[in-house]
Amino acid sequence: MRKAAKGKWEELGEPLEFHDSLFRMKDRAIFYRECMLVSKTEVTHDTWVFRLQLPLGTLMHVPVGKHIYLKALIHDSEVVKPYTPVEETLVPATLDSTQGxxxxxxxxxxxxxxxxxxxxxxxxxxxxxxxxxxxPDGPFSLRLLREVTHLYLLAAGTGFTPMARVIRLALQDLGSLRKTKLMFFSRQERDILWHSELDGLAAEDERFQVEYVLSEPFDGSVLLYSMVPGSRWSIFCQSRVMGGQAGRGGLRPPC
Structure with a gap:
C-alpha cells in the first residue's frame, strides 16, 4: 500500500459497511468474479465441458451439491443462470470429494x-x-447421505451434472453405502453424457450400477438397458404399440 501524499496518517479512515460483523454463510450476498474461458471439450454433439479459470491468486471452494451462477449481458439485458460444477473427469484420483x-x-x-x-x-x-x-450457493446438505445404505439417482440430460460429484462422493467417502444406482434418461444413445466413463466405473466398482433409458432409440420405441458389474447387458424394450419384451445378453431388434 502506498501513500497518496507524504506524511503521517492522522487516522486509518472510516470503517466500511458491515465492518467487524459476523454473518452466516447462507446470509452472505452472492459475489461474482470475472473468470477466463481456457478450454472447451466436446462431450456429445451438443454438450461441452467449459473450463473457466479464476482470477490470478484466487481459489474457490465448491462443496458437493452446491451450484454457481453464470451472468452475462446479452442484448442489453442481464441474464443469470445456475450451473452445477463437475470435475474434469467422472472420478478423479483425489479422495477429498466431501470437501468439494x-x-x-x-x-x-x-x-x-x-x-x-x-x-x-x-x-x-x-x-x-x-x-x-x-x-457457491444452494441448500444441499451432505448430512442427508450419512446413514444411507442404498442410493438411487435419477437424472435426465444435463440434469446429470449434480449427480456426477455425488457418485464420486458415494463411492469414495460414504462408508455406509453398499449400492449406488443411476437411472439416466436420454433421447438417443448419442445424447448420453460421459457414457464410456459411466460404463467403465460400473465395470470397475461392483457397488455402482447405471441404467440408461432412451426415449427415441429407434422408430418411437422406448429402450432401457443397464451396465451391471459381472454380467452382460440387461435390456428391456417397450414398444408403444406392441407391448414389451425383455432379454439378457445383447440388444434386441426394435420392438
Whole structure:
C-alpha cells in the first residue's frame, strides 16, 4: 500500500459497511468474479465441458451439491443462470470429494440450445474471453447421505451434472453405502453424457450400477438397458404399440 501524499496518517479512515460483523454463510450476498474461458471439450454433439479459470491468486471452494451462477449481458439485458460444477473427469484420483473443489479452475458441463438465451452466447465465446461466475450457493446438505445404505439417482440430460460429484462422493467417502444406482434418461444413445466413463466405473466398482433409458432409440420405441458389474447387458424394450419384451445378453431388434 502506498501513500497518496507524504506524511503521517492522522487516522486509518472510516470503517466500511458491515465492518467487524459476523454473518452466516447462507446470509452472505452472492459475489461474482470475472473468470477466463481456457478450454472447451466436446462431450456429445451438443454438450461441452467449459473450463473457466479464476482470477490470478484466487481459489474457490465448491462443496458437493452446491451450484454457481453464470451472468452475462446479452442484448442489453442481464441474464443469470445456475450451473452445477463437475470435475474434469467422472472420478478423479483425489479422495477429498466431501470437501468439494478448492482450485483455480471450474468445470461446467453445458448443453447448447440453438434457440436458447444464454447457451448460444457461451458457445460463441472465444478462448481467453471472460465470464462472470458467482460464489457457491444452494441448500444441499451432505448430512442427508450419512446413514444411507442404498442410493438411487435419477437424472435426465444435463440434469446429470449434480449427480456426477455425488457418485464420486458415494463411492469414495460414504462408508455406509453398499449400492449406488443411476437411472439416466436420454433421447438417443448419442445424447448420453460421459457414457464410456459411466460404463467403465460400473465395470470397475461392483457397488455402482447405471441404467440408461432412451426415449427415441429407434422408430418411437422406448429402450432401457443397464451396465451391471459381472454380467452382460440387461435390456428391456417397450414398444408403444406392441407391448414389451425383455432379454439378457445383447440388444434386441426394435420392438
Amino acid at each position: 473443489t478448492a482450485a483455480t479452475d471450474i468445470f461446467l458441463m453445458i448443453k447448447v440450445y440453438p434457440d436458447g438465451v444464454l447457451t448460444p452466447h457461451l458457445n460463441n465465446l472465444n478462448i481467453g474471453d471472460h465470464l462472470s461466475v458467482s460464489s
